[in-house]
Amino acid sequence: MSDDGAALGARLRGHDLSAAPASLNLLESATAEDREQSAALLLEVAPRALGGEAPGHVIGITGPPGAGKSTLLSALLHAWREQDRTVAMLAVDPSSRRSGGALLGDRARIEFDAADRGVLIRSTAAGERLGGLAWPTRAAAHALAAAFDVVVIETVGVGQAETEIVDVADTVAVVVQPGSGDALQFLKSGIMEIPDLLVVTKADLGQLAVRTRRDLSASLRSVGARSTPVLAVSSLPPHEGIDELIAALAEHREGLDLAARRLRARRSGALAEYTHEHGERGLRALGGRHAAEALLAEQEPGLDVPALVAALEARARH
Numbered sequence: 001m002s003d004d005g006a007a008l009g010a011r012l013r014g015h016d017l018s019a020a021p022a023s024l025n026l027l028e029s030a031t032a033e034d035r036e037q038s039a040a041l042l043l044e045v046a047p048r049a050l051g052g053e054a055p056g057h058v059i060g061i062t063g064p065p066g067a068g069k070s071t072l073l074s075a076l077l078h079a080w081r082e083q084d085r086t087v088a089m090l091a092v093d094p095s096s097r098r099s100g101g102a103l104l105g106d107r108a109r110i111e112f113d114a115a116d117r118g119v120l121i122r123s124t125a126a127g128e129r130l131g132g133l134a135w136p137t138r139a140a141a142h143a144l145a146a147a148f149d150v151v152v153i154e155t156v157g158v159g160q161a162e163t164e165i166v167d168v169a170d171t172v173a174v175v176v177q178p179g180s181g182d183a184l185q186f187l188k189s190g191i192m193e194i195p196d197l198l199v200v201t202k203a204d205l206g207q208l209a210v211r212t213r214r215d216l217s218a219s220l221r222s223v224g225a226r227s228t229p230v231l232a233v234s235s236l237p238p239h240e241g242i243d244e245l246i247a248a249l250a251e252h253r254e255g256l257d258l259a260a261r262r263l264r265a266r267r268s269g270a271l272a273e274y275t276h277e278h279g280e281r282g283l284r285a286l287g288g289r290h291a292a293e294a295l296l297a298e299q300e301p302g303l304d305v306p307a308l309v310a311a312l313e314a315r316a317r318h
Helices: 005-013 017-028 032-044 069-082 135-144 160-167 182-189 207-222 242-254 258-285 289-297 305-317
Strands: 057-062 087-093 119-125 150-154 171-176 197-200 230-232
Touching: 005 017, 005 032, 005 135, 017 032, 017 119, 017 135, 032 135, 032 305, 057 069, 057 160, 057 242, 069 087, 069 150, 069 242, 087 135, 119 135, 135 150, 135 258, 135 305, 160 258, 171 242, 197 207, 197 242, 207 230, 230 242, 258 289, 258 305, 289 305
Parallel strands: 057 150, 057 171, 087 119, 087 150, 171 197, 197 230
Antiparallel strands: none
């Protein structure tokens, strides 16, 4: 007999990595019974149960197709495992309109040892969410952070429609390839407001990579984000800049008010889930988005997303 949601959550809380695949299966299920079990699982890994925020570092990696995200993730994964850090990677793919399944299968492009029990890699569908993150991905990232040292979410595309990642991850890195002209596109789309780090791939291209890094730094200065690090890496052997990137990611995490960022993420996730389930009519029943945000701000900080959604639904009924 398989574990129920509460048992799976308790195993994750105890850093039992073998509970992760079944936990993800449960969180991805849309049946009413499994949604109840998912809520029980999330309750076990909520801050109230953990005595604080989940210890894992949730990192968002995003960038245009072809920027080299999968190769970069392979290099990062290898380096993290050399540090004996456990790693979960959630690769969010565009969804098939017919089947709803993941199309690209990023898992196949990330090099890893399938026998390594300290690694979990899962491709998940973006679903119908314009922001690129379906509810199960949000929930999975925070649940896995209770068990794994590092949880990476690789999102599809980049632009205004894919900015939800900033509401989920502790640290967001945008990946850019040299000579692609993405700096100008970032400025046009407003994406430069998002990243905590910018990563220029294919540093082995020499002057082209140097020029791209310089252009990005200038773009950041023009929008008042001078302090955002811009790093150049080469993900192909011999690796270049990977250790520096890992150090920069860790430094960002250490400088965070993690409780505040995670609280904002839970409230944002609850509002996104409520709106997905109940639409604009549901928001109007609460008095609009600002009223919904005010209601969420009144809730106890340690509540998980299902409890926050329940609070919104209760208010809408009255």
